[in-house]
Amino acid sequence: MSMLSRTASNLYWMGRYVERAEFTARLVEATIRLDSLSARPAGMGAWTSALAVASASRGFKATGEKLSPMHVTRYLMLDEHNGSSARSCIETARMSARAARTAITKEAWGTINLAWLNLKNRASPGGTQATLNLIDQIKAVARDFEGAINRMLHSESYWFVRLGAAVERGDATARLLDVKYHLLLPEGERVGGIIDRDQWLTLLQVVSARTAYHLLYPQGLKPWLVAEMLVLRRQMPRSLIAVVEESGHMLSAIAGTVGKQGPADRLARRREAALDRLNTDTLFQNGLHQFLTDFIRENAELDAAIAEQFRFT
Amino acid sequence: MAASGTFDEIWGFGSRRSARPEFAGLAKWTKQTSAADFDRRQQAAEQYFRDLGITFAVYGEEDSAERIIPFDILPRIFTAKEWDNLAEGLVQRVETLNAFLADIYGARRILKDGIIPAELIYGNAQFCVPASAAKPPHGIFAHICGIDLVRTGPDEFFVLEDNARTPSGVSYMIENREAMLRLCPELFEQYPVQPVDSYTESLFRTMVSVAPKGSSRDPVCVLLTPGHFNSAFYEHSFLADTMGIALVEGSDLEVDEDIVYMRTISGRVRVDVIYRRIDDDFIDPLVFRPDSMLGVPGLIAAWQSGNVTLVNAPGTGIADDKAIYSYMPEIVKYYSGGEAKLPNVETWRCREPQALKYTLDHLHELVVKLVDGSGGYGMLVGPTASKQEIENFRAALIANPEKYIAQPTLALSTVPTLTEKGIAPRHVDFRPFVLTGANGVTVTPGGLTRVALKEGSLVVNSSQGGGTKDSFVLCAAGEGPEGGA
Numbered sequence: 001m002s003m004l005s006r007t008a009s010n011l012y013w014m015g016r017y018v019e020r021a022e023f024t025a026r027l028v029e030a031t032i033r034l035d036s037l038s039a040r041p042a043g044m045g046a047w048t049s050a051l052a053v054a055s056a057s058r059g060f061k062a063t064g065e066k067l068s069p070m071h072v073t074r075y076l077m078l079d080e081h082n083g084s085s086a087r088s089c090i091e092t093a094r095m096s097a098r099a100a101r102t103a104i105t106k107e108a109w110g111t112i113n114l115a116w117l118n119l120k121n122r123a124s125p126g127g128t129q130a131t132l133n134l135i136d137q138i139k140a141v142a143r144d145f146e147g148a149i150n151r152m153l154h155s156e157s158y159w160f161v162r163l164g165a166a167v168e169r170g171d172a173t174a175r176l177l178d179v180k181y182h183l184l185l186p187e188g189e190r191v192g193g194i195i196d197r198d199q200w201l202t203l204l205q206v207v208s209a210r211t212a213y214h215l216l217y218p219q220g221l222k223p224w225l226v227a228e229m230l231v232l233r234r235q236m237p238r239s240l241i242a243v244v245e246e247s248g249h250m251l252s253a254i255a256g257t258v259g260k261q262g263p264a265d266r267l268a269r270r271r272e273a274a275l276d277r278l279n280t281d282t283l284f285q286n287g288l289h290q291f292l293t294d295f296i297r298e299n300a301e302l303d304a305a306i307a308e309q310f311r312f313t
Numbered sequence: 314m315a316a317s318g319t320f321d322e323i324w325g326f327g328s329r330r331s332a333r334p335e336f337a338g339l340a341k342w343t344k345q346t347s348a349a350d351f352d353r354r355q356q357a358a359e360q361y362f363r364d365l366g367i368t369f370a371v372y373g374e375e376d377s378a379e380r381i382i383p384f385d386i387l388p389r390i391f392t393a394k395e396w397d398n399l400a401e402g403l404v405q406r407v408e409t410l411n412a413f414l415a416d417i418y419g420a421r422r423i424l425k426d427g428i429i430p431a432e433l434i435y436g437n438a439q440f441c442v443p444a445s446a447a448k449p450p451h452g453i454f455a456h457i458c459g460i461d462l463v464r465t466g467p468d469e470f471f472v473l474e475d476n477a478r479t480p481s482g483v484s485y486m487i488e489n490r491e492a493m494l495r496l497c498p499e500l501f502e503q504y505p506v507q508p509v510d511s512y513t514e515s516l517f518r519t520m521v522s523v524a525p526k527g528s529s530r531d532p533v534c535v536l537l538t539p540g541h542f543n544s545a546f547y548e549h550s551f552l553a554d555t556m557g558i559a560l561v562e563g564s565d566l567e568v569d570e571d572i573v574y575m576r577t578i579s580g581r582v583r584v585d586v587i588y589r590r591i592d593d594d595f596i597d598p599l600v601f602r603p604d605s606m607l608g609v610p611g612l613i614a615a616w617q618s619g620n621v622t623l624v625n626a627p628g629t630g631i632a633d634d635k636a637i638y639s640y641m642p643e644i645v646k647y648y649s650g651g652e653a654k655l656p657n658v659e660t661w662r663c664r665e666p667q668a669l670k671y672t673l674d675h676l677h678e679l680v681v682k683l684v685d686g687s688g689g690y691g692m693l694v695g696p697t698a699s700k701q702e703i704e705n706f707r708a709a710l711i712a713n714p715e716k717y718i719a720q721p722t723l724a725l726s727t728v729p730t731l732t733e734k735g736i737a738p739r740h741v742d743f744r745p746f747v748l749t750g751a752n753g754v755t756v757t758p759g760g761l762t763r764v765a766l767k768e769g770s771l772v773v774n775s776s777q778g779g780g781t782k783d784s785f786v787l788c789a790a791g792e793g794p795e796g797g798a
Contacts, residue, residue, distance in 0.1 A: 001557070002577035004565050098541060102550050102560070156578070258579040310578045 002258070003103075003156045009312035010100035011157055014093045015149075015164025018112070021089035022142035023172035025135040027054060028076050030179060030206040032128060035069060037198050047072045049182035053175045054084060070125075077125050077134060086138050087119050103157040107148040115141040156257060163250035163306070170243040171299050174292045176207060177230055180223075181289040192223070200226050207238055227288055228280045240295060241275045247302065248272055254310075264305035271298060320466045320726045321738050322389060335392050335787075338503045343387065343729060343736055351386070351731055354496045358384050361492050367484070367547050383780035384489060386496060389728045389741060389762045390504065393789040399462070399470060399745070400756045402655030405645065407458050407747045407754055410477055410632045412648040414454035417631060418444045428647050429640045434631065438685065441593060441628030443600055447617045450523045451751045454626040457516070457588075459483075459761075462655070462743045464726040471658045471723070472641070473742065475633040478625065479590050482761040483746050484548040487512060489783040490759070505788040509759035512746065513555040516588075519750035523622050524585045532585035535559045535575060537566070539591050539607045549590050563591070568611030571618040587612075588624045596627065635684040635718055636662070658723065664715040672719040673710065676703050679719045681710070694771065696722050725771055728782065730764055740765045742773050743784065758786035 027050055034046040047069055051057040056075065059082055065071040079085045083092070094116040097109055118137070125131040146165070152158045183199060190196070200223050204210045209229065216233065217225045231240045248268040255261040283291060307313060320326055323336045332340035362381045391399070416423050417434060418441075424431045434440050444454075459480030461473045490509050494501065517534070524532035538549040540562050553560035565575050566584065574581040589596060595605040600613040615621045631637065637644075639660040645653040661668035661679075672679060676695050683691040693706040710717055727738035745760035762782040763773035773779040 001559060002579045002582060004559060004561060005576040005578055006562065006565050008578045101541065102554060254578065260579075311576050311580075 003160075005311040007100050007103050008156065008160045008310050009307075010096040011103060011160035012164035012306070012312070014096040014100065014104075014112070015161040015166075016168040017089045017093035017096065018142055018145050019165045019168035019172065020084060021086045021093070021138055023168070023175070024054065024076055024084060024086045024089065025138040025142075026172075026206045027176065027179075028073055029132065029135045030176065030202060031072075032069075032131065033202045033205065034179075034183065034199060037195070037202065044068075045183060049179055050076065052182050053179050056082060056084065073125050073131055077131070078119075078122055086134075087122065090115050090119055090138075090141070100157075104161070105148060105152050108145065108152065108161075111141060111144045111148050115145075154253075156254060159250045159253045163247055163254070166243045166246040166250060167299060167303055167306070169238060170240055170247070171296060173207070173230055173238050173240055173243065174295045174299070176203065177227065178289060178292045179203065181292070196223070197221055209236065209238070212236065224280050224284060227283065231283060231291075232275065232278060232280075241272070244268065244272045244275055251306075262305075262309040264302060264309045267298075267302050267305050271302070319724045319738070319740075320464065320469075322464070322726050322728050322741075324729075324738075325467075336390060339388075339390065339500075342500065342503070348735065351736075354386055355731055358386055358492050358496055361495065362488070365488065365547075367488055367551075382485070382775045383766060384492065385730050385739075385764055385766075385780050385782045386493065387729050387731055387736065388493060388497075388500070388783045388785045389743075390785040390787065393787050396758060396786045398468070399655070400758075402470070402653075403460055403745060403747050403756050404754045405649055405651075405654050406460055406472065406475070406641075407455070407749055409641075409645045409648045410455050410458060410475060410629075411453055411749055413644055414477075414626075414629060414632050415452040416648075418447065418454070418628060419452075423644070423647060426647070428643050429637070433636055433640075437631060437634060437636070439628070439630035439634045441631070443613050443617065444626060444628030447626070448619065449616075449626050450525060450619075450622055453523055453749050453751075455629045455632060456519055456523060456624045456626075456749050458747045458749070459744045460655075460747060462745070463658070463723055464741075464743070465724055466726075470655055472655050473658055474635075475638065475641070476744070477629040477633040479592065480744070480746070481545045481548055481590075482744055483512060484551045485781050486746065486757070486759050486761050486784070488551075489761075489781060493783045504785060506785045507758035507788055509757055512757045512759075513552060515748050515755045515757065516552070517556045517558070518752075519748045519755070520586045520588060520622075520624055522751035523624065525619055525622055527620075528583075528585040533575075533582060534586040534588065535561045535566075535584055537561055537563070537587050537589040537591055537609075539563075539595070543590075545590065552588075558588075563607050563609045566609045566612070568609060568615050571611070571615045571620050573609070573612065573615050573621045584621060586622045586624060593627050593630065596623075635682060636664075639718055658720045661719040663710060663717040663719060668719070669710065669714045672717075673707060675719075676707060678722060680722050681706055681717055681719045684716055684718055694722065722771070728762070728764065730766070730782070732766070732768075737768070739768070740771050740773070741782070759784050 031046045031050040035043065044067060047067065051060050051072060054076060060072065060075050063075060075082055075085065077085060078087045080088060082088060090112070094112045097104060097112045101109060125134055149158065149161050180199060180203065200221060201210065204213050204226060207230065213226065213229060216229060229236055229239065233239045234242050234245065236242055251265045251268050255265055323332050323340060325333050359381065362384060367381060413423065423429060424434065455477040457480060459476040459482065461476065462470050463473050464470050486509055520534045521532055535558055536549055536553040538546060538560055540546070550560055559575060561575055567574050567576065573584045573587070575584050591607050594601045596608040597610060597613040598605045598608055599610045613627065616623050616627070638657065639662050641657050642653050661672050663669045663672055672681065679695045681693040693702060695703065725740040725742065728741050729736045730739040741762050741764045743760055743762050746757055748755040762784045763779050764782055765771060765773045766780050767778055
């Protein structure tokens, strides 16, 4: 029996939204850290850049609230009218999980349901310590969820959740890397200087990749190597090439049961081949920001192709 | 202690010194099992239902307050002989319902022969004009019926109500048995009980048997649900899963040139048979309520063209309408040629002046019902009603007598039930499920026993504090559940 398009869509979006909740939490964590770097804090610039990276500048402005760490944190983490706030993401993921309840395991449902019950009445992120706890809580939900999903039977349900997660993770990694572009160095600071270096280290830390970096690159911290790791290293599960490869695998697995491939499969293969051809030199040819902007656009194209191919609408 | 004149299914009438012979074993078991042991099992049963998620959503309460219907672990038992008689009556009843529906939406002989007044059909909100043009496969309209029965004595069973639309509760029949097998296995050693889990297989065979003529050898069957906010959603997903068919919502289906398709990840798949758990009014916004988002535009046209079978067909409500019910003895006789094996509860049609007069004179001892009411709402139970309630009903009756029927207050049978004060008799009713397909009528040996948990109460509806019990149908003497020794 072929899976209903509606069920597939719910599974895919459940995967996307859990991943997005985690991205938002990591983004806020990065911002808190950048803002509090001991040498020279990035200050409000870090918060403006967080809004830009989350495509939330306009939405935040509409709240009429003052641009302050507390208000931006609340907006990104808990605002009900911000569809990408961590809280909204968990709520949407739970609604999708509920609608596809019989296609996922009790554990996967339980993780999402409990996360929502813990979050639904939370109105304020509290002080910095409380906010960091909340961030840890959401990262733990994402880990539990991923664990529950990976214990499921490998069939369409599993593949669609993983496909959604991979597409969203590509978007998230690209946006996190782009934080550096939006984050202007304080006047008088030079590229490669101490502040620049601290900012790159912070980014590595929020994607839990600091140790991995030192293992892979004994030569020390170099911005282009950080970029290379998060874009081109297959060993890094968050790297762009790894998630593009993963979405290709998931699509092939689905094609295996559906009996045919479609435009989404071709697009995924094309992207993987293009990334494969890149190296550190070509990656920076037109600037990292331009590359990431293109990646985010192509990612949206892949999402649209998936929706069309499997009749999500 | 049961009220005098009430029949207890284990103890019989009156004296509690000796159980009816067939149930001596059960009586002994209840005596030997300690109260603490019953409590423990009762709690285990509740946990079992919670874990399964057999909850019914209460509208307006979001997540925490999903309730389970109370389950009582003391079973109700039918002997093989009792059941054979019941089953014969049920087959006759359901064959009649289908013959009646095919006639009403076809030649209408019964109206021409003057058995029932024509205005009762044409003036009835349940009469479905679009069904008149349809010729469902094998002339079957009501594939799934739930017949509500009550009992007042050893051989005294009455039909309280026919349910020919989308009767629910069958998942409880199956899950209650599952719970009993886990919690009270020793009972099944003592009593060879006929299994009920064949129901879903029979249902699937029934659906396949009524597929449209042109469909392939493996017709595609689906279950159409209003969605997970519906209070019976658990049952919908349970049935779809057990039958291995897709559980679809209206938005999963589309109609193109009078053919129904479901949208899947591998493309459009043609659908042949739809077990719909959506009421007529919501099933097709082009024909019925235009504001309904639950249904499928064009579904009725596809059905009328014979390209898809709807289980049950639209318009079956005309057969279980309470005004029609009162004519069922005549209707059974008209189509089957014999007396009804399962009698009706005596019914006064208040639309007739003499019946109205009788009803008004005896309100304090009658049950008065709205002809189109259900779920225990809009009902007067004379013996327990206050003076004010009786007077309010009197006024309503005089204003619109045609909207009401009246019935005697029956002394419903009781079954021993676990209560806070130990084991005590509680009133029950019974809903067996009857399937009709191309190969005839199937009665699953079992059903849903509903029990009024409040002492003395006669209202068994779950919305009004009722619970459920397992219903054992014993194998004939010398036959085990597998037909062996």
